[in-house]
Amino acid sequence: MPNRDSILITGGAGFIGSNLTRAAIERFEEVYVLDNLTYAGNIRNLHSVEDKITFIEGDIREHEIVSEIYEQVEVVVNLAAESHVDRSIKSGIPFLQSNVEGAYVLMELLQEHDVDRFIQMSTDEVYGSIEEGEFSEGDPLDPSSPYSASKASADLFVNACWETYDLPITIVRPTNIYGPRQHPEKLIPKFTLRALSGDRLPLYGDGSNVRQWLYVKDFCNALLQIVDHDTDGIYNVAGPERRSNIEVTKAILERVGASESLIEFVADRAGHDKRYAIDDSKLQEEIGFDPQYGFAAGLDETIEWYRKHRDSYQ
Numbered sequence: 001m002p003n004r005d006s007i008l009i010t011g012g013a014g015f016i017g018s019n020l021t022r023a024a025i026e027r028f029e030e031v032y033v034l035d036n037l038t039y040a041g042n043i044r045n046l047h048s049v050e051d052k053i054t055f056i057e058g059d060i061r062e063h064e065i066v067s068e069i070y071e072q073v074e075v076v077v078n079l080a081a082e083s084h085v086d087r088s089i090k091s092g093i094p095f096l097q098s099n100v101e102g103a104y105v106l107m108e109l110l111q112e113h114d115v116d117r118f119i120q121m122s123t124d125e126v127y128g129s130i131e132e133g134e135f136s137e138g139d140p141l142d143p144s145s146p147y148s149a150s151k152a153s154a155d156l157f158v159n160a161c162w163e164t165y166d167l168p169i170t171i172v173r174p175t176n177i178y179g180p181r182q183h184p185e186k187l188i189p190k191f192t193l194r195a196l197s198g199d200r201l202p203l204y205g206d207g208s209n210v211r212q213w214l215y216v217k218d219f220c221n222a223l224l225q226i227v228d229h230d231t232d233g234i235y236n237v238a239g240p241e242r243r244s245n246i247e248v249t250k251a252i253l254e255r256v257g258a259s260e261s262l263i264e265f266v267a268d269r270a271g272h273d274k275r276y277a278i279d280d281s282k283l284q285e286e287i288g289f290d291p292q293y294g295f296a297a298g299l300d301e302t303i304e305w306y307r308k309h310r311d312s313y314q
């Protein structure tokens with residue numbers, strides 16, 4: 001296992017980034033966070049760890065800023081992205097800018113610096129929907145939304161960087177991740193906060209869309225294990241349990257102690273993928289990742305966190 005002291009986490013003021021930053025300060029002597037604080041970036045997410053990290057407010061597309069940080073770090077994890085499918089349906093341009101151009105700037109600049117390992121955060125959504133069975137890393141990409149198309153594009157650029165420049169890049173494709181500090185536009189925090197306030201929960205379609213759910217602490221552990229494994233390639237990271245959106249909604253209502261009559265079925269999202277399912281046996285075989293949280297335990301912890309912090313995350 002290579003011994004590395006320094007890491008850059010882009011998008012570290014966002015949901016996964018701020019959780020990863022907390023995990024990374026236990027492992028790395030120097031943790032840099034680069035984030036341009038879009039509507040989704042929240043500096044409060046880094047509250048209580050600010051004095052243990054170097055925070056740089058800036059865009060991943062800014063060559064000079066990125067080059068300066070690359071001189072200081074051995075590992076880069078690129079989490080900076082526009083991440084909300086609904087917003088991408090309204091306008092895909094910011095998704096092209098951050099998720100494709102931004103990711104490519106970060107990759108291209110690797111050629112000029114001594115970064116040992118670059119992790120590009122992708123998503124299971126790049127494979128598209130699957131009626132039954134599971135997608136593996138070699139399956140073709142078939143994205144349905146401007147968001148997933150932008151993530152798939154970045155993955156294609158990684159492939160080009162492997163073939164053309166032999167760069168040390170790893171792609172990680174996780175399922176849906178949930179937990180503390182997620183923006184309240186996303187399903188679990190949105191429905192939790194609304195249920196706590198007694199507001200209606202607008203559920204797309206008939207709520208039968210199925211996702212695999214992975215608790216953020218487990219994901220951060222998997223990601224740090226992938227960093228240590230230090231291999232080019234693609235890793236699916238699957239959540240331990242599948243749930244339909246209606247099952248997730250009812251589980252939230254039950255924990256909050258609110259009535260199912262708050263559920264309001266609304267017109268389905270355009271191009272809404274029915275079912276995501278990935279196989280992560282490659283990760284299990286090569287790295288041995290073992291998630292510690294089942295869906296019930298992860299949801300309990302998440303709802304408790306939003307109950308405590310609801311005033312700051314409405």
Ligand SMILES: NC(=O)c1ccc[n+]([C@@H]2O[C@H](COP(=O)([O-])OP(=O)(O)OC[C@H]3O[C@@H](n4cnc5c(N)ncnc54)[C@H](O)[C@@H]3O)[C@@H](O)[C@H]2O)c1
Nearest residue numbers: 011013014015016036037038040041059060080081083177
């Ligand atoms: N949350 C999930 O369920 C999930 C699942 C699979 C993959 N992902 C991927 O994981 C990554 C992180 O997701 P998240 O849920 O934490 O997203 P998020 O929206 O909570 O955070 C994204 C962060 O990136 C920052 N950012 C955006 N554009 C930037 C730019 N050009 N320069 C610098 N910073 C920029 C934002 O300010 C924000 O802090 C994304 O790449 C997303 O596509 C998320």
